[in-house]
Structures are given as C-alpha cells and as structure tokens.
Amino acid sequence: MDIIINDELTQFHLTNGRLSMILKVVNGKLLNLYTGAALPDAALDGGEPSDFGYLVDDRFRVQASTPSDDEADRQFVEHQRVEYPEFGMGDYRHPAIEAVQANGSRVTDLRFAGYRVASGKPALPGLPATFPEVRDGKIAYDSPAAETLSIDLADELTGLTVTLNYTIFRDEPVIARSASIANRGAEPLTITRAASLNLDLPDSDYDMIEFTGAWARERTPQRQPLHPGIQQIESLRGASSPFFSPNAVFARPAATEDAGEAFGLAFVYSGNFDLHAEVDTYHATRLQLGINPFGFAWHLAPGETFQTPEALLGYTDRGLNDLSHTFHRIVLDHLQRPAWARRERPVLINNWEATYFDFTEDKLLDLAKLAKKAGIELFVLDDGWFGARTDEDAGLGDWKANPDRLPEGIAGIARKINELGMDFGLWFEPEMVNKNSDLYRAHPDWLISTPGRRQSIYRHQFVLNFADPAVVDDIYGQMHAILANANVAYVKWDMNRFITEAYDATRGAEHQGEIMHRYILGVYSLYERLFAAFPDLIIEGCASGGSRFDYGILAYSPQIWTSDDTDAVERMSIQYGTSYFFPVAAMGAHVSITPNHQTGRSEPLSTRANVAMFGTFGYEMDLTRTSAEDLDEIAEQVAFFKEHAPLLHNGDLYRLRAPYDHRRMAWMSVDADRAHAIVGDYVILGIPNRPKSRLYLRGLDETARYRVVSTDGRFDAVRSGGELMRAGIDDTDLGPDFASRIYLVDRV
Incomplete structure (x- = not known):
C-alpha cells in the first residue's frame, strides 16, 4: 500500500x-x-x-x-x-x-x-x-x-x-x-x-x-x-x-x-x-x-x-x-463494531408471528420453554409489551412495561427467561410516537410536522423529531431505564414509517433544509449513547424489514432484519440480491410458520431452515402448536447451524445460480483456507421430465481432494476441487417444488 x-x-x-x-x-x-x-x-x-x-x-x-x-x-x-x-x-x-x-x-x-x-x-x-x-x-x-x-x-x-x-x-x-x-x-x-x-x-x-x-x-x-x-x-x-x-x-x-x-x-x-x-x-x-x-x-x-x-x-x-x-x-x-463483528450471535426465537399482540407472560414462557428444549439461545419479545399498546393505535413513545401483561415488568420477564437458560431480547421503535400516548400528550411539538399543514399518518404513528437533541435525550432516558434495570442482551430497533411534512420546529427558516440530515445524525447519536452505556448489547436493525438496510446502520448493528417476508422462496431472491454488498452474517433470517403469513405458501421445514441458515438464523413461529416430530427436527437444525455457523458467517459466499427464473437457486460458503465449504442447492419450481442439471462449485483448491456429503444422505463422493468446479455435481433429481439439499465439502 x-x-x-x-x-x-x-x-x-x-x-x-x-x-x-x-x-x-x-x-x-x-x-x-x-x-x-x-x-x-x-x-x-x-x-x-x-x-x-x-x-x-x-x-x-x-x-x-x-x-x-x-x-x-x-x-x-x-x-x-x-x-x-x-x-x-x-x-x-x-x-x-x-x-x-x-x-x-x-x-x-x-x-x-x-x-x-x-x-x-x-x-x-x-x-x-x-x-x-x-x-x-x-x-x-x-x-x-x-x-x-x-x-x-x-x-x-x-x-x-x-x-x-x-x-x-x-x-x-x-x-x-x-x-x-x-x-x-x-x-x-x-x-x-x-x-x-x-x-x-x-x-x-x-x-x-x-x-x-x-x-x-x-x-x-x-x-x-x-x-x-x-x-x-x-x-x-x-x-x-x-x-x-x-x-x-x-x-x-x-x-x-x-x-x-x-x-x-x-x-x-x-x-x-x-x-x-x-x-x-x-x-x-x-x-x-x-x-x-x-x-x-x-x-x-x-x-x-x-x-x-x-x-x-x-x-x-x-x-x-x-x-x-x-x-x-x-x-x-x-466497519462493524468489534464487540460483535465476526463473533457468533445466539440463535433466537421471536414471538411476533407466534402471538402478534395477543400474548400473556405465561404464553411467552411456554414458548420460551419449548425453544430452550430445541437448543435456541435467545428469546425476543416483540411489539406490544409497553404503555397502552394492545394494537397499532397506542403506546409508541411510552417505553414502560404494561403491568397487565408483564406483572413484574421487563426485569421480571427477563429474569424468568434467564432462569430457563436463555438470553432475553426486547423490541423498540424509538423514532416513532402514537398520538394516544403519554409522550405525545406531554410533547405534541416533538413530532415532525409542518405548521398549518395536515399531518400524514401511517399505522397510526408519527415520526419524532430526532433533529432535536431534547427528543433524543428523552428516548435515551427511557431506553436506558429499561436496559439498566433488566438483563436485556439484545434489542430489535424497528422503524416502520417514513418522514412526511419535514420541518424542524426548533430551528429557523434558514435551517429547514437540514432536517433530514440532522434527523439521521440524531439516530446515530442514540446508537452511540446506548453502546457507551451497554457496550456488549446486540442491536438488530429493522425498518419494516429491510427498509434501512445500509452500511450506516451496519456500523452499529451487526445484523439487520433483511425483510418482513419470511417465506423461504422469497427469501432466496431477497438474500441473494442482498449478498452483493452485505455478508451472510449481517442478514437477519428466520424459519417461520407454514402456510407462510406473507405469501400463503407452504414449504418443507427443511427448506425453510436451509435458506435461513445463510443468514443469522432464528425462528419466528408458535412452537406450542408445532408437532413433536417438527420440534425434534428444529433441535437438529439448531445443532447443525451452531456447528457450521463460523463457516457460514465468515466464509466467502459464492453465488452459483440466481433464483430469478423461479426454477433453481444455489450458493455456497468457502473458508479462507479452502479446506471446508457448505453448499445450499434449491428447487423453486420443479419441471416435468427434467432436463439435465449440474451444479458447479466455486472457490475450492483445484488440486485438493474433497469429500462431498449431502445432509439428506443421497450423495457421498470424493472428488478433486477441479472436478467439482468444472465437472460439477449432478443434481437433476434434487426433488419437487421447494426441495433443497445441503452439501458439506471437506478437504481430505
């Protein structure tokens, strides 16, 4: 240099x-x-x-x-x-x-x-x-x-x-x-x-x-x-x-x-x-x-x-x-904070798609007990735990636990989750406010709006003026009070609407063109203050899924929720495109319920996991309604992921087949020494009387010999890196719609 x-x-x-x-x-x-x-x-x-x-x-x-x-x-x-x-x-x-x-x-x-x-x-x-x-x-x-x-x-x-x-x-x-x-x-x-x-x-x-x-x-x-x-x-x-x-x-x-x-x-x-x-x-x-x-x-x-x-x-x-x-x-x-860059994060379960707003403490604990049995390490309580929040109409801005739902507050539910042997995580949407909230009633001038204009609304919520340090101070104080008094290891920071009627009531006319940038500086300052107080905290970025998936947030959040769409087939396309600039370790990815809540599509549990493993990995489903057979499979998936997470997250990701023809998709991760690789091979839509198909690997040592084993037991062979990259693997008969296969590639 x-x-x-x-x-x-x-x-x-x-x-x-x-x-x-x-x-x-x-x-x-x-x-x-x-x-x-x-x-x-x-x-x-x-x-x-x-x-x-x-x-x-x-x-x-x-x-x-x-x-x-x-x-x-x-x-x-x-x-x-x-x-x-x-x-x-x-x-x-x-x-x-x-x-x-x-x-x-x-x-x-x-x-x-x-x-x-x-x-x-x-x-x-x-x-x-x-x-x-x-x-x-x-x-x-x-x-x-x-x-x-x-x-x-x-x-x-x-x-x-x-x-x-x-x-x-x-x-x-x-x-x-x-x-x-x-x-x-x-x-x-x-x-x-x-x-x-x-x-x-x-x-x-x-x-x-x-x-x-x-x-x-x-x-x-x-x-x-x-x-x-x-x-x-x-x-x-x-x-x-x-x-x-x-x-x-x-x-x-x-x-x-x-x-x-x-x-x-x-x-x-x-x-x-x-x-x-x-x-x-x-x-x-x-x-x-x-x-x-x-x-x-x-x-x-x-x-x-x-x-x-x-x-x-x-x-x-x-x-x-x-x-x-x-x-x-x-x-x-x-770019990423050293505390969590290249450090494995806990496998989590998020209660959102399991309960939405309809939960009690007992219901959460029942879900957590089954998650712990499956080897899951972190329980995340999503929206609905604070203020008067029982739906989208109220509560944003009031970051205090609802005692009707959590009688012992966040400290109590966190302690009970910890006693199960799991870490505890919590959802916030710090930048937003409902008008039905104590914060708004006390400070109606804190939301972003233009004098004399109507106020646009989305999901009954409005954007707080983070260009005003007093607003950031208040939200920081509320979050600090929660995090300092409860054992919270993880925060999911959400942001569900965009700015309209942009105007900064704290500054004069000559400064109105500054509000959008000052707002983002306020967001960054809140991140900085939280990490100064809680340096080992994981904050996962989220913005209605992937609406703020960028290098600015990644400098603070080691992972970002890639999309609210948890359907495995859709996630193939989303995570494939995301991978051009963002590593696997940055992509929040969960196994969710089937039929999927966004698409109505039903895919095998194995394929849902085989896609989510090429991300941070977790679950977002009601385990209390899951069969014993599926719970056993989930436990196997969690164990497999933990074993191979360092390779998945720190290896070089190679895109092998793009999913955009809605037929096939494949990718693989290779470690720095080219000694080990893991390959994901997927069918999106099957074809009758299938044409021949070969999967060509990448990134291997041409002269080395590798044992290639599929986790479904249908493939086991020893071949050179050159063969695997140029002659490939015959995967014509991978399976029907939504079938998938994971290959483990190890130098011998």
Whole structure:
C-alpha cells in the first residue's frame, strides 16, 4: 500500500497492488487521470515517481468554454475528469458541490491549496465510517493497515474550502471517500449539494446493476447498460428505503460472477441519498454518490464546517463474486463494531408471528420453554409489551412495561427467561410516537410536522423529531431505564414509517433544509449513547424489514432484519440480491410458520431452515402448536447451524445460480483456507421430465481432494476441487417444488 506523491508534477498515486487511483493538479484544478487495476510506478522500485500526465485530456472541442484564452492556461473542464466538479465555469454536467452565496451566486472556483498524508484513518465526527483495523479488541485509527490522503481545494472569493479525504486500505481494493466543507470567509454560505464521491471515467462501456424492490421484496438486482443521459437511484423518504439500495455496481458488459471488471459504490449512510451515472455525448461517464440534494440546504456560517458521510469505491477485475467478497470483508473487518463483528450471535426465537399482540407472560414462557428444549439461545419479545399498546393505535413513545401483561415488568420477564437458560431480547421503535400516548400528550411539538399543514399518518404513528437533541435525550432516558434495570442482551430497533411534512420546529427558516440530515445524525447519536452505556448489547436493525438496510446502520448493528417476508422462496431472491454488498452474517433470517403469513405458501421445514441458515438464523413461529416430530427436527437444525455457523458467517459466499427464473437457486460458503465449504442447492419450481442439471462449485483448491456429503444422505463422493468446479455435481433429481439439499465439502 502506497500513496506516491510527485510534488514537482503535483501528482498523487494511491495504490495497493490491486487498485490504482491517480490524481493530478492541472492549472489549479484537481483531475482524476486513472482509476482501475493497479498500474506500475517507478517509485515502487526505488526510482522517481512515474509521470502520468499523458492521461490528461486537454484537446479543444467545439462549444467548450475555458476560463482563459491563454493557451498555457486554457482548460476545457467540461471534457476533463474533474475530481470535485462545480457548475458555472464551463462544466455543464452535474456538480459535486453547490454553494449559494450571500449575493445569490452559485458559482465557485475550487483550486488546489495543499495536501496531507497520514497513517491510518481518522473517525468522522457524528457519522459512521470505516476504520483501518481492530487491535486488541479496539478500533486502531492510527494503524498502518490504511493510509489517508487529504487534499484541500479553496475558492478564493468566498473562502469556501473543501478537503477531500481518500483512504486506501492495505489489504482491500477499496478507497473510502468523504469531503469536509468549511466556510473560511466573512459571509454565510448555503450548501445545497455535497457529494461524498465523484468519479469521472473515460468511457461508458458499463452496465449499471442496481438493487430495487419494495416492502417484502427488497433488493432485486436490475442490470442495464449505461446510455447517454442520467441513470439514477435515490431516496427522499428520510431513510435509505427498500425501493432503491444506496449501493450499485458498474460492471463491464462481459463481467460475470466469476470474471471481469467492475466498480462497486456503497454509501455509509442511512438517510436520503442520490446515486447516479451521467453519460455525456462523448461517452464519458460521471458517477456520483452522496446526500440527495433535493430539499437539502445546509446553512454554513463563517467558521463552520460540514462533513459529508463516507462513500466506498471498490474495484475488481475478477468478477462480481470477488467484488462482493471485498465488500463483505470491509463490513466485517473495517466497519462493524468489534464487540460483535465476526463473533457468533445466539440463535433466537421471536414471538411476533407466534402471538402478534395477543400474548400473556405465561404464553411467552411456554414458548420460551419449548425453544430452550430445541437448543435456541435467545428469546425476543416483540411489539406490544409497553404503555397502552394492545394494537397499532397506542403506546409508541411510552417505553414502560404494561403491568397487565408483564406483572413484574421487563426485569421480571427477563429474569424468568434467564432462569430457563436463555438470553432475553426486547423490541423498540424509538423514532416513532402514537398520538394516544403519554409522550405525545406531554410533547405534541416533538413530532415532525409542518405548521398549518395536515399531518400524514401511517399505522397510526408519527415520526419524532430526532433533529432535536431534547427528543433524543428523552428516548435515551427511557431506553436506558429499561436496559439498566433488566438483563436485556439484545434489542430489535424497528422503524416502520417514513418522514412526511419535514420541518424542524426548533430551528429557523434558514435551517429547514437540514432536517433530514440532522434527523439521521440524531439516530446515530442514540446508537452511540446506548453502546457507551451497554457496550456488549446486540442491536438488530429493522425498518419494516429491510427498509434501512445500509452500511450506516451496519456500523452499529451487526445484523439487520433483511425483510418482513419470511417465506423461504422469497427469501432466496431477497438474500441473494442482498449478498452483493452485505455478508451472510449481517442478514437477519428466520424459519417461520407454514402456510407462510406473507405469501400463503407452504414449504418443507427443511427448506425453510436451509435458506435461513445463510443468514443469522432464528425462528419466528408458535412452537406450542408445532408437532413433536417438527420440534425434534428444529433441535437438529439448531445443532447443525451452531456447528457450521463460523463457516457460514465468515466464509466467502459464492453465488452459483440466481433464483430469478423461479426454477433453481444455489450458493455456497468457502473458508479462507479452502479446506471446508457448505453448499445450499434449491428447487423453486420443479419441471416435468427434467432436463439435465449440474451444479458447479466455486472457490475450492483445484488440486485438493474433497469429500462431498449431502445432509439428506443421497450423495457421498470424493472428488478433486477441479472436478467439482468444472465437472460439477449432478443434481437433476434434487426433488419437487421447494426441495433443497445441503452439501458439506471437506478437504481430505
């Protein structure tokens, strides 16, 4: 890993053997000359840094403006790969930054003003972000496992200064990007656009792979070629949302799961975002990722600084599986809290689909006793335990146990669960309030609403103004009182509606464009305070399932509820698409009742478990209504999962067959030594008179020999890694609709 600097040429080369990014200052403007596979540099062999100036495109084009007629100073920025572009001085593509000045002008001229290089990677104030490594159980920000280049750009007229931060990781082909925007002038500025990442590419020969969906059908990959114009995904809902994930892949058309070149963009943020590709009519591409500029306006007084969230740029020339492995390692080794990253979490049972709101303490304990008998380790009490909450109409905001349901409160039910030999978990929805609640009656001004406007409603609930520190203080105080007085090992943090009528009653007109971002900062601050008080607490993220499944939440939550859709067939598609950026260990996945409550579909208990095992694993069903035979099978499933969880959660996941033709699906996880693997093979819809089918494995050692055993006893063979990857396994007769099989692959 090196950041090679040529001061004479004002050139910067970030490289780690797999990835290179080369930046150069030309006439004061910072240009990106190259980003892609690692390039040789004479400095790596002890010589002077190589000169990559030949990559500058300074040719004249008709109708291209330049700020100077002097040939030595002319610059056609519209056709150059500007690293942090602005609008108004000749570049007509979307800018990375826009600052409205006191006189109404939006024109700026950011020019190079200096740089710094530091070992490690600093934290971002108030925001989740990646870090270099964990050392002795703690984040080591100064570790040489990463190196950071900070480049200052300044607008002389206004005093606007932008510091672009680039962190390159030693062991991963990833560069972390962010921008710090400071007002060093005498007049206030309003920042209306502030991208975290801008990347100009010299051609448009890419497919954009985005991940779209809705509630109960999140993150389905959609692949289409780039074309002139703008292709965009975004959220304006106050959360990253299930509709468009704040991540995308830009792959060469020939790229497959196993070969080819691609870039991956991921946003370490949970609020409104904008991710787009803009292709001009010269077939150059501009990629941008950042806070959505629609409705965003950050008032920046003299002396103040605004920090953008972090964006990650990943690269591969080895196919999409490899790109996913890179991002999975970034999550597990450089993003998640050390307390639970790469640490096995307890197998849980959640009472929601077993009881919904209809429960008593005795009913919960009966469920927990059967769960304990099956080897389940954690009992999670979901919605309905607090305030006047017996349905959706009331109670949100009143985080005190309902004594009619829990006579001894949360401390009592937690103690009784602990006495069974299980951990206890609890559901909260901290950001929401019902009007039928003590909190609302005391503080009606705490919910988000616009003066004089009607208040939109969903599920009888409203959004609290987490942009107001007083609101966060109150919710923290209520949660702390519960967690400090009961043995709660796990919290499920839910969020079931989006923001409407966005307005911050605690701030003036000039700050109303800040509420969406300030709200998310409030969410992050509550996470930080809870972990400061309860460092070993597990918080599982949830937002009507997967409506806030992003790297921002994953920095705090080791796992996120992937979807409210627990149907095994639907989960194949949801978890398959989710896996492009998120590791198996981050995907909350449960075995639920059949017929399934979302689809009405009935699938074998074995298949429901065989899908959920490629996730954090748990159960969401009424065991008191389950047959003795099924309870025995559940106990076997739990034991099997516990034995193989380290491989499932820490191995490299290979996508083998996509489920989107509704016929077959397969994936596998391989350990770092390529000594062990576990394969999931599934039939979605059977075919009469089946055509021949072979399952080709991935990631094995070609020359090693492996014993492959199916857990149903129908396959047992010893073959070389090369055979398994190129000749494959005949799985033509796997079974009828919804059949599945798990293979264990072990080197002999």
